[in-house]
Amino acid sequence: MTQIITAFSEVSAQYDAAFVDLWGCMHNGVHALPDAVAAMQKYRAAGGIVVLVTNSPRPWDSVARQISGFGVPNDAWDAIATSGDSARAAMFRGIVGQKIWFMGESPRDDDFFKPLQIIENPVDIQKVPLDQAEGIVCCGPFDPLADPAVNRPEFLYAKQKGLKLLCANPDIIVDRGDVREWCAGALAALYTEMGGESLYFGKPHPPIYDLARRRLAALTNAPSDPRIIAIGDGIGTDILGAMQEDIDALFISGGLAATETDTIQQPDPQALADYLQAQQTDATYTIGHLR
Missing domain, CATH: 3.40.50.1000 (HAD superfamily/HAD-like)
Known part of the structure; x- marks a missing residue:
């Protein structure tokens, strides 16, 4: 059963790297989500590595320019892997x-x-x-x-x-x-x-995870056997993909599933449990919004 947390920092020390979804987690397609940006900056300052793993059909450098325009700064991430x-x-x-x-x-x-x-x-x-x-x-x-x-x-x-x-x-x-x-x-x-x-070729399918791991391994500060957590709001993409890759997952319930999980700031525990059961999927942790 998923554990509801109030901040990523409660569990982040357990992981060397985070595979973080973009749309619904770091931005809403219009502008950056400030709490999420701050959480990733804090994680990186403590030694964590952030690989943005997105189903965007764009090349990674195009995505980098796009999210910069949304207000996601370069110091909130280390590398980008795209479905594109x-x-x-x-x-x-x-x-x-x-x-x-x-x-x-x-x-x-x-x-x-x-x-x-x-x-x-x-x-x-x-x-x-x-x-x-x-x-x-x-x-x-x-x-x-x-x-x-x-x-x-x-x-x-x-x-x-x-x-x-x-x-x-x-x-x-x-x-x-x-x-x-x-x-x-x-x-x-x-x-x-x-x-x-x-x-x-994107989440939840293997090719993008292989690319994300290669982008992670290419970083000079990457450990040889990193402990990875996936973060995302897509139950059938981010969370299912993490399960299939056998890595822990933090489900952002206030994204695509906000209505189903009765999420305003945090999910309703019973609504969340019912939703995960209906999806036949589980997440290691859940939080309303990435912060």
Whole structure:
């Protein structure tokens, strides 16, 4: 059963590094969450390492610029691992072919196609119309407010052609301020439901954790066998992924599950227990908001 805590500092000394989600934990899609920033600054000052692990489809340097604009300072983190970087590596290795139909928002998602120097002999990716495509790359919906079902006609055609869909962001929804938006994960789930094949590289799937561990190991102050805790508000991404990776998790109940857990400052214990049981998932610790 999860332990409800009031501050990360109550348990942080047990861990050398934290894999911290961004959206819903460090910012709300509009601005930084000051208490969360302060908590990570305090953790780092005590010797902890913060790796931001995000399902953003963007390259890590693009995410760094974005969160700086939100007000998340550089001294609140050490490294960034993104679903986008994991997915880009697979794309440039040709996992869905050379000619791809791209789903996303331009110019916001254009950085996904930036050259990736770590790949030898990368595939020359070409964006083409659906009827010419060998595969699909999905960074998100064309309209994040539209029901994913609007894509059924295109997905039916793609499934009949046997196209694979590379999902650059497994998140289903995010809250941008007070507005709930659909993410690429919702489209990939629909495509799978329709009989298509979707490929995932972000949380809760292994590739992003491998990338996060490599980003952690590359830091000069990283221990050889670090004790890691994952922090996030996504029960089916952050917390499930931590469980599958056999690492402890701190669930932020005041994010995506605020209503279900009756979280204002802290979750209602019974509502939290009912929610976790319904999700068939558990977290080592829970807190209303990261602080």
